[in-house]
Amino acid sequence: PLVSTGDLVADARTAGRGVAAFNVITLEHAEAIAAGAEQAGSPAILQISENAVKFHGGNLSAIAAAAAAVAKSSSSPLSLHLDHVTDPELMRAAHPDGFSSVMFDASKLPYGENVKATADAVRWGHERGIWIEAELGKVGGKEGEAPLDAHAPGVRTDPTEAASYVSDTGVDALAVAVGSSHAMTSRTATLDHELIAALTAAVPVPLVLHGSSGVPDNEIRAAIAAGMVKINVGTALNTAFTGAVREYLTTHEQGVDPRKYLAPAREAMAGTVAGFLGLLKPQE
Ligand code: G3H
Numbered sequence: 001p002l003v004s005t006g007d008l009v010a011d012a013r014t015a016g017r018g019v020a021a022f023n024v025i026t027l028e029h030a031e032a033i034a035a036g037a038e039q040a041g042s043p044a045i046l047q048i049s050e051n052a053v054k055f056h057g058g059n060l061s062a063i064a065a066a067a068a069a070v071a072k073s074s075s076s077p078l079s080l081h082l083d084h085v086t087d088p089e090l091m092r093a094a095h096p097d098g099f100s101s102v103m104f105d106a107s108k109l110p111y112g113e114n115v116k117a118t119a120d121a122v123r124w125g126h127e128r129g130i131w132i133e134a135e136l137g138k139v140g141g142k143e144g145e146a147p148l149d150a151h152a153p154g155v156r157t158d159p160t161e162a163a164s165y166v167s168d169t170g171v172d173a174l175a176v177a178v179g180s181s182h183a184m185t186s187r188t189a190t191l192d193h194e195l196i197a198a199l200t201a202a203v204p205v206p207l208v209l210h211g212s213s214g215v216p217d218n219e220i221r222a223a224i225a226a227g228m229v230k231i232n233v234g235t236a237l238n239t240a241f242t243g244a245v246r247e248y249l250t251t252h253e254q255g256v257d258p259r260k261y262l263a264p265a266r267e268a269m270a271g272t273v274a275g276f277l278g279l280l281k282p283q284e
């Protein structure tokens, strides 16, 4: 069924687990996330980024309707989230398509402007029952960005600033920069677990880890133990998808039916989803 992101995050936080949010680019991504969630017996968040909407020619409704339909027909609880939104117009288009949450990303702006733009987004969201996530600090590796030094000053999220930011904006969840970076194709990131614990103690809302594709299993488990709740995964699905497509195409040079490679691509993504979801379950 289609459920709300706020409920999934609150349930995970109460239980001391993580909840994973996976990026949807194509219909097959949404189907794979539902299949992986069903395999793992877990809930999950389907998230569509502003960049993915741009890829679909700016047509939010088409991909959102597909993802919402997949969620509704799934036996796993799945929610729909609009991710990394910088354009307030796009945010305002979210609600009628089944979105229960938005990440409004003003992290590029100086602190004061980030607070102001995010507080406006929160006001808009809370009038409509939409849960709002925002980012403070800089998680690098976003599309069109130069790679940044994760140790440079102003890059990592400062706990004192995070506490003021949350109270000044009223956000429901906070994406923090603690050593992960977007679009990594190897799982080699090292997180600052002391900083995660300090942020958990400093802010009253759940924390979000972006760029989790590049974070090893043990680091994800430790991050959840230190208080991280929403775990965002995108690139790992694309690595699985593209690997399966490449394998088919190199072995079937005459093949033309896209179903022949999209089926294994979807299955590979579902396996990746189930793997991440297995990590978030309580360890015995
Ligand atoms: O918001 C989306 C996530 O941060 C995805 O990051 O593609 O590096 O896993 P990733």
Ligand code: ZN
Binding pocket: 084, 182, 210, 211, 232
């Ligand atoms: Zn992200």
